[in-house]
Amino acid sequence: MDLKTLNRLDKLRRLKSRGPETPKWLKPYHVLLMAFLTVSVFGAIIKLLEQNH
Template structure:
């Protein structure tokens, strides 16, 4: 077996044992994204409620 095949087998074994790893730069930002999304949705709901005359 050549080196490329061995590396591929090793990578597959590591992925199987550990599971796919989230990149470190992504971890803090997806929480911020969800926070802004929820704030935006709440803002839109409030605007709709204010716009509708009761």
């Protein structure tokens, strides 16, 4: 096998081992989305606790 084929195989192996890639459009927003979700969940919990008292 020549060097080109070996490099291609190595690249494929590395891509496969890295797991599923996050889509490009999601990368900047997923942190914001997680923060928003956690804040809203905590808000809902606090409202429920206030209603019970």
